Amino acid sequence: AQSVTQLDSQVPVFEEAPVELRCNYSSSVSVYLFWYVQYPNQGLQLLLKYLSGSTLVESINGFEAEFNKSQTSFHLRKPSVHISDTAEYFCAVRRGTGFQKLVFGTGTRLLVSP
């Protein structure tokens, strides 16, 4: 079985500061890794994903995440955050084949203040 740990339930940061949201996973098989963002009272939006290939993946709005197999981590980073980045961020894993279920972490609330 897979599991995901997001150690930080809330991360406060000032606008234009860098941020890192941590995600560690546990799995005995190869997995796909995802970051989703959820704005208040909305569903989840895919931010970025790692399936294979380059271990550094980027989103269109400046976020990036690096898959580290040895440390079983997939931390999310952004060099300069905006007020609009305030949201809940979920890390998720899925087994590598078939319609395997997504297993989510408990989420990290990013609070960006001016």
Add this chain to the structure above:
Amino acid sequence: GAVVSQHPSWVICKSGTSVKIECRSLDFQATTMFWYRQFPKQSLMLMATSNEGSKATYEQGVEKDKFLINHASLTLSTLTVTSAHPEDSSFYICSAGSGGADPYEQYFGPGTRLTVT
């Protein structure tokens, strides 16, 4: 592309009544849809996996007779909460696979807020 809608976006019902939530893939066909439940300030928990034309597969601890799932077509899945109680109040989110570059990627609907009074 790959848009998933849910209806209604919010619903209030009285204890003991049933409520149906629809999940539609608007611009693609989804052979598999997933239903999640999210309690306030908690993560999403998978309730069941729904395959078009067959019975849903429920996660351990989820009452299949209480949460009825029907996936009658490639674009529509429904979740019916039967005899709802206040503890069923939650945010219900569905997702569907699009068969795109990652044939197993899930696209999420906007969610349905259920409040049982």
